[in-house]
Amino acid sequence: MKSDESTTDGSKTVFHKLALPNNIFKFIFGEVYKRKVFFNYEKRLRLQSPPEKEVEATSWKYLVRDTYHSTPTRPIKTTEQTNLMSSGKPDEPNQLPETSSTHPFLIYISEPEDEELGNDVMQSSKNEHRSQSLEIDIKALEIDIKEMMIKSRRPPFPCCIYRVSPVLRDVNKKAYTPRTVSIGPLHHNNKNLKGMQAVKFQYLEQFLKRATKTAMLNELPHWGDPMGFVTSLDTDLQIGKHFSCLERFLGLLKSTEGDIWNSYAEDDLNHITLEELLKIILVDSAFIIELFLRFHFDPSRLTPFEIASIRMDLLLIENQVPFFVLENLYKEAFGSYPNIYPNILELSCEFFEPYNDQKMQIQTMKHFTDLLRTFHLPITTDGENGSNGGTPENDSKNREPDDSNEHLKSATQLYAAGVQFNVSSSKCTLDISFSKPKLEIPCMHIYDDTEVIFRNVMALEIYHYPNKTLICDYVLLMDYLINTSEDAELLVEKKIITSRLGSNHQVASLFNRLGRNIVKGINDKKLKGLVQALNAYYDTPWHTTKATFWLKYFSTPLKAASTTAASLLLLLALIQTVLTGIAL
Template sequence: MSSGKPDEPNQLPETSSTHPFLIYISEDEEQLGNDVMQSSKNEHQRQSLEIDIKALEIDIKEMMLKSRRPPFPPCIYRVSSVLRDVNRKAYTPRTVSIGPLHHNNKNLKGMQTVKFQYLEQFLKRATKTAMLNELPHWGDPMGFVTSLDTDLQIGKHFSCLERFLGLLKPTEGDIWNSYAEDDLNHITLEELLKIILVDSAFIIELFLGFHFKLSKLTPFEIASIRMDLLLIENQVPFFVQENLYKEAFGSYPNIYPTILELSCEFFEPYNDPKMQIQTMKHFTDLLRTCHLPITKDGEHDSNGGTPENDSKNREPDDSNEHLKSATQLYAAGVQFNVSSSKCAFDISFIEPKLEIPCLHIYDDTEVIFRNVMALEIYHYPNKTLICDYVLLMDYLINTSEDAELLVEKKIITSRLGSNQQVAFLFNRLGRNIV
């Protein structure tokens, strides 16, 4: 008799497996599966080992490159505390960082965006310059390559970025060795190349904008950047800018002056434009070269007395230890006359006349002297012409009366405000200088 409930389905017999069906795996098949899993595991370990070895290889190569003894001495230095503590501001950029030594300066981060904008301008200009041969009717080439506001095909100018990075890569060792030992321990080669490319492109675009009169910077901003570009710690090797510039614009000398000519033009306030500069290591070196004696053919003496070609065993000269001040010499009968020479080193004494070229002192004079003197101390230790000149002036000017005498004789013109400040300038410049 029916109970009124629907018939229950037949129940499957219970098993100890969670799978609804019984699966039989032979020992051979099980071993095969284990072998496959083990092989996959081994392959993964092998790939991981290859990655680790590759990373280790890169690290070791970088360490060897960093520790390699350079074939030439470095030319960019971080100033020691002995010099820096006299006037820290004289060696620290205030507007823009150039190179790796001040790259992480928080006060200069605002210029990083501007530098990347200038990098894009550089890439656009390089791309448009390369297109000149492809355009049969481009008309005025100058107008074409300087019209950077006219966009190229979106992103087309980025294609030459790889070309410029590839140009820097083979010289990474020379770039690294341009900086003094231990100054780059905080950075990798990859980071260094990125900094060098961005900063070099910024400088090139800055100079081209100044030359073509297209710069949107104010005269105050240009003057401030110009001063930062002269600091010894704020440099990139000049050969880097030269290589990038030649690659981008060297085929069109009728449009683009050389990067050396652009540099001399930008730093004209510190250089006689009639004089020919042949070479430089960086802009601090250019500044020093501008003050070197001039040869008969109108060129600056480029022989800066490098450590390789000068005696390294020269004994200190103490013969001027007791040199008298200007007022003391004047009281003893020495006549002070201003020389007509534009070279600061054309100092002559034919008894009783002491002739010294005129020195113009401005607000930035201390910064200029300090950075060139630091370069001489580190890189030209056997031909410290600027240091010797400053020490001579330090001997002559002890008091405001000494400064007043030289101002009266027109040997010094000053915008510092008082003769006391002139005396203080030279007394401080000569501190810790050997």
């Protein structure tokens, strides 16, 4: 082995020339790797160091050059090898010369004169790179956290329209899907409802004509019959296609676009843009307003089937527009003439009047599903509804912890224990009372659409009124009472339930389905107390014994007559026996 001394970049460097055969190539590469001067180290060091400091930081050099073009005893360097040594930069690993069985390799290994200095430079480069990476990561993380906090802020106008989760939908998928008309963005792309799009645009045109004619009333003081002028939709009066009010309505929606967007759950609007949403809201809102006005001024233009089918679709929780949009558009179009146009709240209650058994005077609502829920709530002391028109209901004063929930006995079991079922004269669904031994329940009318109504109101309570699930509690109470067709038959017999479903078994199945996948246990303080009182009455042995005796001997007139006759005969026989004993 021979050694030469040379100077590179002002430092003393010792080069070792090794003439090696190809069969020990792997061994040499392994030794070079152990000394940390091979290809991967140079590449890693270059990545860790800033580009402008690469030459200074890289004091370790490795040199692997081309084969020599002469015999092994007298090597001659190529031009490429000479250029490499003068530049002091190694080739990349993928630029290594190909090996040959007839040519050995010449490997130059450059070692620094001061090894500790090289280690310090390398460690300093690593620390600097790590510091820069850490600084970048922290800044990026800070930005991400701030964005997440901003997105998680509750919007000023809370969400009130929801898409039902699969847990609820899987029990009855049809209960949440419109069948005739889509309202709002959630079912806008339903292919089965595309036929109504043309009808909605026709209603939009008539709504704009009506609004334009109403605005012209100030310009026509000589018009004798303003009602006839406004309601005569077939009279064009040179309105044509230039609906001047359309721009005002679009501007009105644009001014409340944030509240409209926030009325829907964020994930439900990923498929549309804000402009598309405003277009949908305008068309659907105009359709609803024109529908209500036709129903009020000229109901003969609508068939009973159309009214029933559209009315049911307008009650679905996924098929809603925010009510404040209807209020704003209606006020902008017709608010100046209250002597002609009733309030939009009055029109809404008029259209949904079949569900308003208590004849409530509604003051506010979020949408029509919320209106339907309000119809079933108790009337407050001022005669108005008790619906919350603001943020989601979080009032827990009427709610108790779930740890004391009890399962109520069925109707037939309670009846066997002496509980007397009576129909209440109250029109409020929730007005249920128990005064020993009488249990009074308002009459419930069950139709084909009863399940749809209850499911959508219950879904609204689960999402928007989680601490005031009054309708859910009522349904759960009825599910407790009705387990079998015999339970349903008892309540039908007592006129607590009137059904058009066809059989008592269908009534029992209805309430058993409604009770699935909803809140576990009754939360309302009043209804929970009623359940506990009924269970306590049932657990008293004397009540059960007395009721059993009554049911066995006096439950029907025939049984009562037979029992009375047998008692009289027994009494006469006893008297005769006593008199006979005295005579003897």
